[in-house]
Amino acid sequence: MTAHPLDRPVWSMLTGRQAHLATGDARALCLDRGYGVFGVAADTGAAAQAALAALIPPGEDLWIVEGDPWPLPPGTREVKRAALTQMVAEGPPPEPRPGEPAIVALGNADAAEMAALAAHAQPGPWGPKTHLYGPFYGVREQGRLLAMAGQRMLMPGMAEVSGVATWADCRGRGLARTLIGHVMRQMVARGEQPFLHSYADNAGAIGLYESLGFRIRREVHVLAIVRA
Structure with missing residues (x-):
């Protein structure tokens, strides 16, 4: 069964209509920092998680928005976790x-x-x-x-x-x-x-x-x- 685009909104955003705002590769992407702080990994595998962690600007945060709670990528520290109503x-x-x-x-x-x-x-x-x-x-x-x-x-x-x-x-x-x-x-x-x-x-x-x-x-x- 195909997932709905809103189940992974940042992934859908940065691989679809707003791909021109993304940096990264097939493992992980982040939004142009001028537009915001969102980032996303292709999956929870080690390679994708490491690629996502590497996209975090030094001294700044990165926000992950997912349908399911996301594990903490290795080499990162949690600063906020919250539930959103879609x-x-x-x-x-x-x-x-x-x-x-x-x-x-x-x-x-x-x-x-x-x-x-x-x-x-x-x-x-x-x-x-x-x-x-x-x-x-x-x-x-x-x-x-x-x-x-x-x-x-x-x-x-x-x-x-x-x-x-x-x-x-x-x-x-x-x-x-x-x-x-x-x-x-x-x-x-x-x-x-x-x-x-x-x-x-x-x-x-x-x-x-x-x-x-x-x-x-x-x-x-x-x-x-x-x-x-």
């Missing part, structure tokens, strides 16, 4: 609601503001090129970027909603809902099914995603490692 959108995306704020496209000119917002809200790993994954959108008020959302991993016929972030003093206004709905509609218009990941203990976020039409597909696991 969700896939079912049915049509939500329609815009009356009174929603205007949504603007974000790009290179907004990169510094996006990085500052990501550092504040911690939506997940963020690098100097993360905003280049694909379309990102935001809400501005009097020139200030209040919230943003965009995409990250791409699979065959699927795209990941990611980078959802709102300044703390702007929460409670439905900005994340507005932006996620917009990103979903853009993906569906391109013929892609939206999916996303949330920390499994973030009940508030998971409830929001369910209200937007996402359903839990499975639990996946993240392991962050450094060289020992």
Whole structure:
């Protein structure tokens, strides 16, 4: 039985539509560090695990995201291990609601503001090129970027909603809902099914995603490692 691409999301990402962002070989790959910290081994065999460990930049971490808990590669040390809830959108995306704020496209000119917002809200790993994954959108008020959302991993016929972030003093206004709905509609218009990941203990976020039409597909696991 063929595994679903989302069972090994980083492997599917870096051997498929986003292979141009990968470095390494058939044993192990890692994402261009400008885009993020993800890495993946072909399997749990000794050769692949050693190749993955060799891709870790000195003094930096590397994140492994797998459907099953991943063993610690030899010569590495665990710095974080957590469960993620993987969700896939079912049915049509939500329609815009009356009174929603205007949504603007974000790009290179907004990169510094996006990085500052990501550092504040911690939506997940963020690098100097993360905003280049694909379309990102935001809400501005009097020139200030209040919230943003965009995409990250791409699979065959699927795209990941990611980078959802709102300044703390702007929460409670439905900005994340507005932006996620917009990103979903853009993906569906391109013929892609939206999916996303949330920390499994973030009940508030998971409830929001369910209200937007996402359903839990499975639990996946993240392991962050450094060289020992």
